Structures are given as C-alpha cells and as structure tokens.
Amino acid sequence: MSVTERSERVGITRANLSILKNGKAKAIRFSTLEALCKARDCPPKALLEYREDK
Template sequence: MAIIVNLDVLLAQRKMSVTELSERVGITMANLSILKNGKAKAIRFSTLEKLCRVLDCQPGDLLAFQDEES
C-alpha cells in the first residue's frame, strides 16, 4: 500500500497503549489494529480528527505517502 500509517510510532512517542487509544478515541481494538497494520482501505475524517486530537498530532504525522513504483 502506498499510504503508510505511523500509528505505532506516535503511540510509542506518547507512551500510550493501543488499549488506551481505543478507549480515548472510541474506536474498537479491531479497527485500530486494522489501521495500525496497514490493512485499512479508508478512514473517515471524523476518525482521523479524533486520532489527531488524542495523539496531539497533524494528519501528516499519522499518514505518509510512499511511492511503490520507485
């Protein structure tokens, strides 16, 4: 996938567990796992906003583009 989700990095930097993030954002552990492992096909802006609010980050901190062709 060309979009990389840096959720693990942000969680480590903030010393926060996936369980804590799940509770604070209101997203199931299963859905966070799908997002964290790069298996998600889409993300709602409302979910992205909640993640950014809880992790105190910008969308660009959470998501990155990596060109698969190069």
C-alpha cells in the same frame, strides 16, 4: 498509551485501531482521523502516508 486506552479515547474498536496501525485499512473517516490526531496531539500528515497502487 496502550491499544485499549487509545481505542477508548478515539472511540473505535481495538480491532479497527489495529487495522489502522498495521496499514491494512483501505479508508479512514475524517472523524476518526481527527480523533487520532487529538489523542496524539499531532497533525494528520504525522499519521498518513501516500502509497501508489501497484
């Protein structure tokens, strides 16, 4: 699935999807996380990674 297709399916802009994809997001809305999980048919733990602050 292309970035454009995924952004349309999830309901966020390509720019915001790119920020999430590249790990530069500081936060994510639960509704966005839910939409991403539905689009990928996966649980949240498949998309999230915990990183301690430096």
